[in-house]
Amino acid sequence: MRITTVGDPVLRERAAEVSLEELRTPELQRLIDELIETRRQAGGAGLAASQVSVLKRIAVVEVDDATRRRYPYKPPFPLTVIVNPVLEPLSGETLLINEGCLSVPGLRGDVERYARVLVQYFDRNGARREVVVDGLTAGTFQHEVDHLDGVLFLDRADPRSLSTWEQFERHHMARFLERIGPYT
Ligand code: ZN
Numbered sequence: 001m002r003i004t005t006v007g008d009p010v011l012r013e014r015a016a017e018v019s020l021e022e023l024r025t026p027e028l029q030r031l032i033d034e035l036i037e038t039r040r041q042a043g044g045a046g047l048a049a050s051q052v053s054v055l056k057r058i059a060v061v062e063v064d065d066a067t068r069r070r071y072p073y074k075p076p077f078p079l080t081v082i083v084n085p086v087l088e089p090l091s092g093e094t095l096l097i098n099e100g101c102l103s104v105p106g107l108r109g110d111v112e113r114y115a116r117v118l119v120q121y122f123d124r125n126g127a128r129r130e131v132v133v134d135g136l137t138a139g140t141f142q143h144e145v146d147h148l149d150g151v152l153f154l155d156r157a158d159p160r161s162l163s164t165w166e167q168f169e170r171h172h173m174a175r176f177l178e179r180i181g182p183y184t
Contacts, residue, residue, distance in 0.1 A: 001038045001052040006104045006152060008053070015048070015055040015148040017084050020126045028056070032081055032124050035060045043070045044102045045077075045140045048147035051103050057084045059144040063137070070100070073177060073184045077137050082121040085145050089114035090132065095183065097139040098161070098168065098176045099153045108168045109157030113139040115183075135183030 004010060022028055031054060039047035043066040048059040063077040093115040100108045116134040119141050123129050133141055143153060154162075163172060177184075 001034050003038065003042060003047070003051050003102050004053050006154065008103075010053045010055065011050060011103055011147070011152060012150045013050070013055050014150050015050050015057045018056050018058060018122075020122070023083060023122070023124070023126050028058075029124065031056070032058065032060070036062070036079065036081070040064070040066055042102050043067055044100075045071060045074055046144040047102065048144050050147045050150070057148045058082070059085065059148065061137075061140055061144060063140070073180065074136050074140075075184060077133075077140070080131070081124045082119065082141075082144070083124065083126075085119055085121040085141070085148070087114075087142060087145050088118045088120070090116040090118055095135065095139065096179065097136060098172065099139065099143060099157070100165070101143070101153050103147075104152060104154060106164055107154070108163055108165060109153060109159075110161035111139070111143075111153050111156045113142050117141060136180060 039060050045063050045067050046061040049056045059082050062079040063074045094112045095115045096110050097113050099111050117138045118132050120130045
């Protein structure tokens, strides 16, 4: 599927809740397969349906070898399909994470994220699930759920922290890795 980019109004819409009946349809199951495949090819840490222009509250998170070519410091995380996710911060502690986004080619920036969150969601079979995630993984889940609300990391980033990937690696990466060391 084609990943759309910043400026496309679809990225600014709130995605709709998915009913369990709808989730069982071949169309939605195919959409989930395509999200998984598209994320694997693009190599991000996650992909929300909004990014492929489908306004349903579905996202995939996975940190595999393809992800780690883009973000070498992210801890591995197994494929997780989240439907109608709800996030709850488990403490007020936050973490300044330098993020990128497949829908914002070329740019990265610092975003303050909750360090530990409870994620309640339905899996692709409609079973109710929950997981507690922390550190960079918690940041990834917050980034994906933001997409489902029409929010991009650019909205939350300190504009003065924005950089190209090249300049990030040249000037900012060492300090960032030091800062997030305990979470990798
Ligand atoms: Zn994104």
